[in-house]
Amino acid sequence: MVNDVLVFTDLDGTLLDHHNYSFAPALQMLHRLNSINIPVIPNTSKTFAELIDLRQQIGLEGPFIVENGAAIYIPILYFKTQPRDTKSKNGYWVKEFSKPxxxxxxxxxxxxxxxxxxxxxxxxxxxxxxxxxxxxxxxxxxxxxxxxxxxxxxxxxxxxxxxxxxxxxxxxxxxxxxxxxxxxxxGECDKGTALTWLAQQFKNERKVKQCTSIALGDGQNDVAMLEVADIAVRILSPTNAPPTLSRQTDVYTSQAYGPTGWTECLEKIIFTHKQFNM
Known part of the structure; x- marks a missing residue:
């Protein structure tokens, strides 16, 4: 079902343009995803302070992953119960994977x-x-x-x-x-480990066996996330080659750069993919 789809996205060079950090080409898709309750979850090298600012600009209100999988921030009461091994900090349940x-x-x-x-x-x-x-x-x-x-x-x-x-x-x-x-x-943390942990929390919350995770990224630090997601999307970059993946199935590569490519691939996967009931 479409309401069990999770979109995990890198920011710089993916949802945000590599040169000017604009997400304008993705705005319409962001609104469409929000209208059908598909969460867009930043999974980024950016900091907590940056994400508080950016999420407000983009219009995101759910969980987010910072500093390449070092920690996950979940707004308190976003889930019915606080996930195990998290602590409460600044209005969030926080799962930490790295030393300070x-x-x-x-x-x-x-x-x-x-x-x-x-x-x-x-x-x-x-x-x-x-x-x-x-x-x-x-x-x-x-x-x-x-x-x-x-x-x-x-x-x-x-x-x-x-x-x-x-x-x-x-x-x-x-x-x-x-x-x-x-x-x-x-430390020994990455975007893939964080994605796997957070996807499990969504499954626990929704009492479902499967949530289809779609991961989008443009750099080598996105590889761990792209490898573990159900569907991997490589966003073309104007400065580097697409990430090299070992997986061969359920891999998409955008034709356009940054947020335009982001929109292009999600349109194809979510709104034309036969596994989703729209």
Whole structure:
């Protein structure tokens, strides 16, 4: 049934345009999904502070996943009962999968000795530097810097040195994820683990055996989410190749970039796919 469909979406380069962060081409589809009670669940590298702002602009009121699967925020009373292993914080039930940011910053301090001058990172960058690297506004850059669970790395060195850096941080227990612009450092968490956990909460709440999850993303940090979803959608990017997946079935690739491709694929899957009763 259509009311058991869940849409999990990356933001930057997927629901939001890579260059100007606009979601205007997706507005009509967002309204259509809302009208038939299909939740659109951000699953992003962005922070809690960024999502509070963005969800209001986009018109989303449900759960969301931040910092590449590090934590899930569910508005209190969104479900009838509080899911196990969550804590109440700032009006949300929060499921955490990663250690706090301070842990990863201490490891980065060690790496600065080995890789001096090869990288910069958010907590070390001024707001102006973040704006230059991301194209965000002054306010958006401040929100992006308020990370709770991980740390984005801006790589400045060569590709070969970056490979050595990645191998080094893995030995320290860091899970690196390459996003569109940054290498994100955090613990053993990813967008796929978070999707699986949250989809199960929807099944528990709705007392159904299956909720069809549709995941949309444009970067390598979306691979874990795309691999575990029932339907994977790769959104074309103007800056990088589509994510490489091991799965062969139920995979769509958009013809258009960003939010236009997002709309294109959901139109095809939800409104013309025979498995959904419309």
């Amino acid at each position: 940011r301070e842990h990863w910053l201490s490891l980065i301090d060690e790496l600065k000795v080995l890789f001096a001058g090869e990288f910069n990172h958010f907590s070390n960058m001024s707001n102006t530097e973040i704006i230059t690297a991301t194209g965000l506004s002054v306010r958006q850059a401040r929100l992006a810097a308020t990370r709770e669970y991980g740390e984005p790395i801006l790589w400045l060195g060569s590709a070969d040195t970056k490979n050595i850096f990645v191998q080094t941080i893995k030995k320290l227990g860091v899970t690196p994820l390459q996003g569109g612009r940054f290498l994100h450092l955090s």
